[in-house]
Amino acid sequence: MPMIHAEGYHSFRAEQGKKLVLALEDNGVDILHRCGGKARCTTCLCEIVDGDAGPISEIEAAAREKKGITAENLRLSCQIRIEKDLKVKPLRTATSEQMDPGTRPEE
Numbered sequence: 001m002p003m004i005h006a007e008g009y010h011s012f013r014a015e016q017g018k019k020l021v022l023a024l025e026d027n028g029v030d031i032l033h034r035c036g037g038k039a040r041c042t043t044c045l046c047e048i049v050d051g052d053a054g055p056i057s058e059i060e061a062a063a064r065e066k067k068g069i070t071a072e073n074l075r076l077s078c079q080i081r082i083e084k085d086l087k088v089k090p091l092r093t094a095t096s097e098q099m100d101p102g103t104r105p106e107e
Helices: 020-026 058-067
Strands: 003-006 011-013 045-051 074-076 086-090
Touching: 003 020, 020 086, 058 074
Parallel strands: 003 086
Antiparallel strands: 003 011, 045 074, 045 086
């Protein structure tokens, strides 16, 4: 199982193929996901500090373009399927934004 290191939180093992946003949430990281994991709101944005998060899908690319996100290391955690070890930095959390995290994304 791949190892995920969430900066400012801790490291944990995650099931291969699981969405990163769900792995973070299931392991105590209060990542925002206001649109329920549909790549519309970009609140689940994470910085990929180290590792390969895989290719950017057309859906994620469209959301990134709409929001003006151009840095390749900034990714939507709701669109990443974990395949390898990753070191990530969640950029928006329920605590930091003082918001409800949102509807739990689908598997």
